[in-house]
Amino acid sequence: DPVAAVHKVLSHLKGAFALAMIFKGYDDLMVAARQGSPLAIGYGEGEMFVGSDAIALAPFTDNVAYLEDGDWAVITREGVSIHGRDGSVVDRAVVKSHAGGLMVDKGNFRHFMAKEIHEQPEVVGHTLAHYLDLANYRVALPDLPFDFANVSRLSLSACGTAYYACVVAKYWFERWAKLPADVDIASEFRYREIAMEPGGAALFVSQSGETADTLASLRYCRGQNQHVLSVVNVRESSIARESDGVLPTLGGPEIGVASTKAFTCQLTVLACLAIAAGKARGTIGPELETELVKALVEVPRHMAEILRDESDYEDLAHSLSKARDVLYLGRGTSYPIALEGALKLKEISYIHAEGYAAGELKHGPIALIDESVPVIVIAPQDDLFDKTVSNMQEVAAREGKIILVSDADPGGAGCAVQTTLPVPTVHRFVSPLVYAVPVQLIAYYTAVFMGTDVDQPRNLAKSVTVE
Numbered sequence: 275d276p277v278a279a280v281h282k283v284l285s286h287l288k289g290a291f292a293l294a295m296i297f298k299g300y301d302d303l304m305v306a307a308r309q310g311s312p313l314a315i316g317y318g319e320g321e322m323f324v325g326s327d328a329i330a331l332a333p334f335t336d337n338v339a340y341l342e343d344g345d346w347a348v349i350t351r352e353g354v355s356i357h358g359r360d361g362s363v364v365d366r367a368v369v370k371s372h373a374g375g376l377m378v379d380k381g382n383f384r385h386f387m388a389k390e391i392h393e394q395p396e397v398v399g400h401t402l403a404h405y406l407d408l409a410n411y412r413v414a415l416p417d418l419p420f421d422f423a424n425v426s427r428l429s430l431s432a433c434g435t436a437y438y439a440c441v442v443a444k445y446w447f448e449r450w451a452k453l454p455a456d457v458d459i460a461s462e463f464r465y466r467e468i469a470m471e472p473g474g475a476a477l478f479v480s481q482s483g484e485t486a487d488t489l490a491s492l493r494y495c496r497g498q499n500q501h502v503l504s505v506v507n508v509r510e511s512s513i514a515r516e517s518d519g520v521l522p523t524l525g526g527p528e529i530g531v532a533s534t535k536a537f538t539c540q541l542t543v544l545a546c547l548a549i550a551a552g553k554a555r556g557t558i559g560p561e562l563e564t565e566l567v568k569a570l571v572e573v574p575r576h577m578a579e580i581l582r583d584e585s586d587y588e589d590l591a592h593s594l595s596k597a598r599d600v601l602y603l604g605r606g607t608s609y610p611i612a613l614e615g616a617l618k619l620k621e622i623s624y625i626h627a628e629g630y631a632a633g634e635l636k637h638g639p640i641a642l643i644d645e646s647v648p649v650i651v652i653a654p655q656d657d658l659f660d661k662t663v664s665n666m667q668e669v670a671a672r673e674g675k676i677i678l679v680s681d682a683d684p685g686g687a688g689c690a691v692q693t694t695l696p697v698p699t700v701h702r703f704v705s706p707l708v709y710a711v712p713v714q715l716i717a718y719y720t721a722v723f724m725g726t727d728v729d730q731p732r733n734l735a736k737s738v739t740v741e
Contacts, residue, residue: 277348280305281361284346290486294324307346312484312512315339315347315354317368322349327484328371328510329527336371340510369510385728387530387622391714392581394535395574398707400524401539402570405546411567413549419518420501422554425475428455429500431463431491432479435533435617439540440479441610442706446548450566450703452557460487463494470498478504479544481528481536483511492516505543507536521547530729532621534714537614538577541707545570569701576698576708584715590677590693591719595623597648601639601674602629602713604652605662607706612652615713622721622731632665645673650716654697654705655682663687679712 276297290310297303306313306324316323316331316338325331328338341347344359345366358364383389407414428447430440437459444455458466460478470476476495480488483506492502492513504517507525514520523539549566552558558566594600600619604612613629620627630639632651643649649669653662659682666676670689677692678684681699684691695716700708721728 276300276303277305280307280346281357292326302350304349305346306341306349308341309343310486313341313345314510315341315349315356315366317354321351322354324349327482327508329508332371337368338371338510339366339368340512340515341366371510384722385530385718387532387534387718387728390528390530390535391711391718393526394538394711395578395581397525397535398538398542398577399574401542402546402573404524405521405543406567406570408571411564411571413546413553413563413567415521415546415550417519418550419503420473420475422451422453422475422551423556424473425453425551426471427474428453428551429470429474429476429495430455430457430479431460431476431488431495433460433485433487435537435614436479436481436485436488436540438610438614438617439537439544440477441613442541442607443477443544443548445607445610446545446703447551450548450558451551451555453551453555458491460485460491463487463491470495470500472499474498474500476500476502477547478502478513478517479506479540480504480511480513481507481523481533481540483508483513485513489513489516505540505547507539531731531734532618532717532728538707538710541710542570542573545704545707566701566703569704570707572700573704573707576700576704577711579698580708580711580715584719586693586695587712587715587719588723590695590716591723593675593692594625594648594677594716594720595724597625597646599642599647600625600627601642601647601649602627602652603632603635603649603662603665603669604629605632605658606656607702608652608654608658608662608709611706611709611713612650614710615650615652615716618714618717619720621734622717622728623724623726624732625720632662635665635668640668640672643669643672643674645675648675648677648692650677650679650713652709652713653678653680653682654702654709655680655699656702656705663689666691677716679709 292311292313316335348355447453447455502517503519525539602612602616609631616627616629667689675692679695684694
C-alpha cells in the first residue's frame with residue numbers, strides 16, 4: 275500500500291522537505307508531504323495540482339490549500355485527503371488566490387530584473403494608494419494587532435534585502451516616531467535568546483513569506499507573547515498565516531532573484547507604518563503628516579524620472595566591470611542603501627562589493643582604497659551631506675575612483691569625481707526609496723555588460739526555505 279508506506283517513511287525523515295511522490299502502477303495517486311519548506315495543493319475540475327505556492331499554481335487554478343508543517347496529502351484527480359503528522363485527517367481551508375490574474379512575462383524587456391526595476395513607479399504607486407488617503411494626505415492603515423502608543427520597543431527581523439529595508443525603517447521609527455527599534459538578521463535573532471516584554475510588538479519582512487529563518491524568528495517571538503505583524507508580498511504565505519496582522523506589499527510576482535520592486539514596496543509600507551506610529555505616539559502632528567505623505571506621493575514620479583535616461587549607467591558599467599572590489603558609502607538612511615547596492619552588485623555581477631557607513635571609513639576600510647577601487651557614494655544633499663563630502667575627499671586623496679549618486683552639484687565636493695549619477699531632489703524622509711533605483715541600475719548594467727545570468731545568478735534561490 276503506497277499510502278501506508280509513505281506514512282511510515284515520513285516519521286523517519288529529518289530536516290526540511292517538500293515532496294510529491296508518484297508510484298508505478300498507480301496512475302490516479304500522488305502523495306505530497308511537507309516539513310519546513312512550503313507546499314500547496316491546487317484544486318481544478320477533475321484535476322489536482324501540487325506546487326510550492328500560489329504563483330506556481332496560478333496558470334492552472336486559483337483555488338489553493340496550504341499544507342502545514344508535518345502535513346501529508348493523498349491526492350487523486352477527484353480530490354485530496356489531508357493528514358496531520360499522526361495520520362489523522364485534518365481540514366485545511368481552500369482559499370482564493372490573488373496570483374491568478376498576475377502576468378509573469380518579460381514584456382519588452384531583456385530580463386525580468388529590468389522589467390521589475392521599471393515597474394517600480396507603478397507598484398509603489400499602488401502600494402501607496404492602499405495605505406494612504408490620497409485626497410486628504412493622511413495615512414490610512416488597516417487595524418493593527420497593537421497600539422503604537424503602548425509599544426515601548428519594536429523588534430524587526432528579516433533576511434537579505436528585506437533586512438536592509440528593516441534597517442531603513444529603524445531610522446524612520448526612531449527619528450519620526452521616537453520609538454526605539456531593534457533590527458536583527460533573522461538567522462541570528464534566535465541565538466540571542468532575548469527576553470522580550472510580554473505584549474510587545476515584533477515586525478517581520480519577507481518577499482515570499484516563506485523565508486525559513488524569518489519564520490523561525492516569528493515563532494520565537496510568538497513564544498515570547500509578542501504581537502506579530504508581517505510585511506509580505508504573498509498574502510497566503512506561511513509568515514502571513516502565522517501573523518496577527520499582515521501588511522501586503524502590492525508588488526506582484528517578482529521573478530528575478532535579486533530583489534528590486536519588492537524592496538521598494540517594503541520600504542513604502544514601512545514608511546507608511548512609521549508615520550502611523552508617529553501619529554499614535556503624538557510625535558507627528560497633522561502638518562508633519564501632510565508633509566511626509568506628500569513626499570511619499572511624489573516618489574513614483576521621481577523614480578520614473580531616473581528611469582527615463584539610463585545611458586549614464588550603461589557607460590559606467592564598462593569601467594565598473596573591470597574592478598575586483600567596489601566600496602559603497604552612505605550616512606543615515608543612505609547607509610542601508612549602500613549595503614543594498616553592494617549586495618545587488620555582488621549578487622548578479624559576482625564582483626566583490628561591500629557597503630560601509632561613511633563615518634567608519636577611517637576605522638579600517640580606507641586601507642583598501644587605491645586607484646583601482648571604485649567607491650560609490652550615496653549622498654543626498656541633506657544635513658549629513660557635508661560630512662559625506664569629507665569622506666569623499668579622503669577617498670580622492672588616496673586616488674580612489676569616486677562615483678557620486680546625488681542631487682548635489684559635484685563641483686561642490688572639493689575633489690575629483692569620476693562619475694556623477696544625478697538623482698532628483700527629494701524630501702529626506704523618502705530618499706531611501708528614490709536612491710534604491712540608481713543602485714539597482716548600477717548592478718543591472720554591470721552584470722549585463724559582464725554577461726552573467728541576471729535573473730538566475732549562480733548559487734542563489736529566490737526564496738530561501740531552509741536554514
